[in-house]
Amino acid sequence: MPIIEVNLLEGRPPEAKERLIKALTEAAIQSLGAPRESVRIILREMPPAHFAVGGQSVAAKAAENMKK
Template sequence: MPIIEVNLLEGRSAEDKERLIHALTEAAISSIAAPRESVRIILREMQAEHFAVGGLSFAAKAAEAALRDA
């Protein structure tokens, strides 16, 4: 039983998440011959303040970009 966990920033539509779930399920079926009923997908959404790269959260990077573009 494959369990696929995905961490992503919040803000995507329900339709986008359904497409992702479908694509990941199909990938598991085609790549490892997993039975469709056995594929588990876990989406974990996080706030932009809770994910950082290079010492800045994505929220801080977005705020900096907004100031530059203003």
């Protein structure tokens, strides 16, 4: 049973997340030969303040860019 975990910044529309779920499921079926009903997808959304790149949160970077 493949279990695929994905971490995303929150804010994407439900339709985009559904497309991702379908695409990941198809990828597992094609690449692993896994039965569709055995594929599990876990999406974890996090606020921009909880994800950082280069020592700065995405939220702080966005706020900085808005001041420019």
